[in-house]
Amino acid sequence: MKTAGLSLDQAPPIGVPFAFFLVAPLFAALAGGLLLWQGEAVLVSRWTPVALAVTHLLALGFLTQIMCGALLQMLPVLAGSPVPRVVAIGRATQMLLILGTLSLSAGFRWGGVIWLTTGAGALGLGLTILIVAVGMALWRAQGVRQTVIAMRLALAALTVTALLGLMLVAVLAGGSSLSGFAGWVDLHLGWGLLGWAGILIMGVGYQVVPMFHVTPSYPSWLMRWAAPLAAIGLLAATVLTATGRTDLAIRGMGLSAIIFVVFAAATLDRQHRRERPRLDVTLLYWRSAMLAAMLAALVWLTGGRAELTGVLLLVGVGVGLPSGMLFKIMPFLSWFHLQHRQVAMRRFSVRLPHMQSFIPETQARIQFGVYLVALGLLAAAAAWPGIGLTRPGGLALILASLLQSWLLLQCWSGFRRFRLNLD
């Protein structure tokens, strides 16, 4: 019999996901720092060393870090299956992810085989630990079928992304050559952004979009087909790349991209038909992220600048969507752990603060505004290189990230203050 999903004790200690969530914004700030420092050089070409460094600071340091923390937190809740030894797994994964990302990015920026290989090694190890632990939990997972399937596919996509990344580093570090190198890089990108991030966003979205704002659920055909088809597109692209048909491989990824556009459109439509009237920051972030995803696909499919697609996906979706989710998830987790403790201690005399008081809405909106400025400036800088908007964009990204960091720390300290009152 399966009563597993019911025990509250299966949720990991709050410190595990929070550690991921609190460190992540610092990586976005670091990426902003590189943009500010290197200026126009970053967005001239996606192949510049510093562009690669910025990309990995955002994709691994920010996006993947938050996704890992969220997975460890959500698996018991959404899929009814806890991650074994979650504290040790969480700490080890995060340490290796942080070290690996910093080392890899340094290796890209300044060269140096030692930095690249150390980074790749640490990332390979950290992600292996995560993939095995989360994979074990997902193996047993029940929960909503489409979400569990999407999570499994996303994890598989992370595995492929990591393997391709290791392969590329081996080629770079070994000084050897790989025919169709650019095609393999595109494949690595596709599996990372469309697979790992995109498919996970879909799987989580199926549940949280209707739940957060009381919207109609996604069409069942979409939930059944979107994630598997996106994975099939990526798989086709992989086979084609491996057999030297790089020109056709793009079409496989095009399929995945179009599916994500359909998902984005469906999401905007659901949210438009929501019953809860408030336009909170989480919703604003969802909207900007879905629009950025659609715009990115448009730019890419019409042969626009790859750097613009990159900014829209990495900053527009990769930074935006997790940011919006954190502003909801962290206050709720804080409140929920406190109320759980209150019940356990029978200390009903202490009145708990409500969710919003952990992160005030007005301040979150200001943060969103600064973020939008950063996104706008960086997108313009990528679209029209040389007009001098990269530095202001980097500066705005630093400000947005530090403001976010400060708000999330406020939430954390508010939680600790009230927990002391309960003890």
Next chain:
Amino acid sequence: MPPIIADAFTQDHHRCDHLLAAVETRLGDSDWSVISTAAETLIDAMNHHFAQEEESLFPALAQVLPMAEQPIDVMRGEHAQMRQLFAELGEAVAIRDQTACQGILETLHFLVQQHNHKEEGVLYPLADNALTGRAAEFATAIADV
């Protein structure tokens, strides 16, 4: 097993979701008599739902399936938390504090969602398995409003 209990109780969850969203919508018009009525409707609906679970479904389930007792305890604890939020909502409506109402409703909404998620994912399916013969009876009772 056909998910008779799960479907009926899930539908009632959705009914309560709509009622909570309705209070939030009314909050925008600042007509406090309308807000107060909407809040009362929500609280009545949820109390009806809790009563069906705590007085009828849960005891029946615990009797045939003792291992369900621990999760049921957790559910009761969360019901108590929600009742406390009802009380706070009542107070906030009485003193016409819009910001407090919004905060309480937001908190209530998320507490309800994660609570319902657990019931719909695990407890109701258990009940449908364990209480096959009586499923229709519980389904009728919850739908009777």
